[in-house]
Amino acid sequence: MLLPSLIAAQVAACSGGPADQQPSIAIPAAFSQSSPVGEPEALWWRAFGDPLLDRLIAEALNSNLDVRQAVLRVDAARHQARIVDAARQPTIVATAQASDTRLSKTTSFASLLGGSSAPGSSPVGEPGTTVDTYQVGFDASWELDLFGGNRRAVEAAQARTEAATWNRRDAEIILTAEVARGYLNYRALEQRIAIADQLLAVRDEALDYSQVRRRHGLTTTLDERRAERDIAADIAARQDWIAQKGAQAHALAILLARPPLGLTAELAAMSARTSTPRDIPVGLPSELLLRRPDLRAAERDLAAATADIGVAAADLYPSFSLTGAVELVSGSLSRLISGDSFQPTIAAGLVAPLLDGGRRRATVDLKQTRAQQALLTYQGAVLTALKDVEDALSRLSADRSREDQFRVSEAAARDALATTQAQSKAGLATGLDVLAAQALLLSASDRLAQARAATDQDVVALYKALGGGWPPDNGNDRPAADAGGN
Structure with missing residues (x-):
């Protein structure tokens, strides 16, 4: 492995431990799913075309408690780096x-002749x-600092500061994804509730129609019982969606550091204006090493652990x-x-140092082991990042195909309703047939709404997996995501 060989050579040479080097990791040339060439959007949530979503993300980035804690952790790391640098x-x-x-x-x-005038001693x-x-x-x-111990301590502190900065950026990416997921899920539930209201109106009309037919001896109570069953099932589902929508609004408010009910009125006052991005460029797998903050943080943790070896090695001399x-x-x-x-x-x-029972040498061994652990953590993070993207691409492809099929199903149900309505005008179909066709169309619309919601969630998951919000060339301390409130 790369790290142990560096450790053995550098420690033996008394040069303050191994030098910081980018670890070599095998990365595939491309992702398995075909996608447009180019870089993913930095402010990706704007592709949904919803100004309220943009404002919520901007507010969350400024007020979320987890992000504010991450900012304080960066400040603490910087203060620690200053303390370490001052020791030199x-x-x-x-x-x-x-x-x-x-x-x-x-x-x-005579007994005072051995004294001195130094502070705290007995004068003569x-x-x-x-x-x-x-x-x-x-x-x-x-x-x-002849053996570089202090210099390597400064390098370790600086690397940990950089790791804290990238961890803060990762917290911001997670936050933007959670806000987008919650908001899109809220709007999807809102749409399903609206469809359920229309469906219940159709169910009630069908029940009335069945009751009239039964009173005139044209049918049995079977149609009534069937209509009542459907109404009860739809009401139960609607109540569950209302509860989910309320819980989603509460969760969104907490992400913005508001009280649980602090966002309900604002969400209700504005209707959704979302569209789902279709073509999402994902770039190259190797670019994840630069784009994903969690990978940058893991690499900096490895650099800090490597520098710690130098600090321990310098203590041998x-x-x-x-x-x-x-x-x-x-x-x-x-x-x-x-x-x-x-x-x-x-x-x-x-x-x-002459005799310490092997403590200093054991400390070097300990730091070497921790550096190897940090290397394995980094390698595992890279593999997980590649898996995240591949999983998101697979789910997005499957759910888009599923959405397309439900769109065909809805179109077919709409045509069937139009045909049934025409037949009803010609006396070839009853009003109950028309109501049944309307119910089938609304059920198809509900399934399509579910499929769209799943696709939206997949899009968010893909952008999160790609490290959305952080273009590789962004060297600013504050994220590109901060511009989300325009």
């Missing part, structure tokens, strides 16, 4: 201290005397530090600011 820089602190010490009268002068003086000390200055320290201090120290405040009070200090330090 020299540290300078200003110091000032004044002390007044009365020496013990019971301590011999005769027993029983008082010693004043004044001190101002600057202390500086700097750890030399000695660390060097430089410290210094420039101070003015005096026993008299009036003589503190003078050349005679100048007291510079400079020191170099070395810390070399």
Whole structure:
């Protein structure tokens, strides 16, 4: 595998761990389903032609609680990166201290000769005397990054910041898909309820017609019972759709960070103006690596895990530090600011690991293992992304064919109704026959509405699988999807 070979070569060379490289993954040349050549639309939801959907997505991107949490996670990662980067820089602190010490009268002068005037230590003086000390200055320290540990820590922090950014973008893609799915499902339920209302009107008329015929002795109660059965079934289905529509409106409101009932009136006030996109370019499979934010995030997680190896590897070798201090120290405040009070200090330090029970080496091994896990996670994410697109293409193709068949069925039912109506005018068919033909047409329309709804959901799923909303060349920190509220 690529990663273990890099690890073995780089750690042995004391170069701060393996370098960050794009992992090599076999990608098919094209998707199995034929599709138009080109890139998928970034603002794909606009293809449905519904201004309210556009506004809902724009509002959701600005107010959704999950997305706002993702934004805060990006901010936290950036702050952490700043903290890590600051560790590479020299540290300078200003110091000032004044002390007044009365020496013990019971301590011999000889025992004080080993003292010093450093802060916190016992000053030198005769027993029983008082010693004043004044001190101002600057202390500086700097750890030399000879083996690249700090540099690789900065790389890891930057990679995690980038991963958090891509995770935020992925949250936005998921959000736009959920808003579109919920809205389109709401409109589909709304359409089915309207068809059910028409069908119930036809059922009621058929029941009245059957009752009149039974009272005149032209039929038995069988037609009445059949009509009552159909009415009861249609009412039960309609009530279920009403409940689903209400729940969908509540879910949409939550996605927009509104109260559950905060969107009901707005949805009811506007009628649907949606159309289903037909030709959807999907691009090349290799472009998913750039377009899908979840893949970009997984790749950045791998880069961070690789850099962590360098941090652990650098800990195997000695660390060097430089410290210094420039101070003015005096026993008299009036003589503190003078050349005679100048007291510079400079020191170099070395810390070399000798015996730690194998802890540092085990840490390197641990980081290597986690990097291999991150590589497998990335590879799995790529395969899942390819599967998502193939699944969406397959479902979309099947549901479009199904929709076409239901469209033919509806057209046939409409022709049958026209023929029955003509026969009724000619006295060759009864009013009940016309009502039955109307019911069949409305049932066919309901099946077509279901098929259209399934196709719409497939379109959303395909755009989501393609990483919709994020063109590969979009380098902005904010998504192209933010333009959805125009």
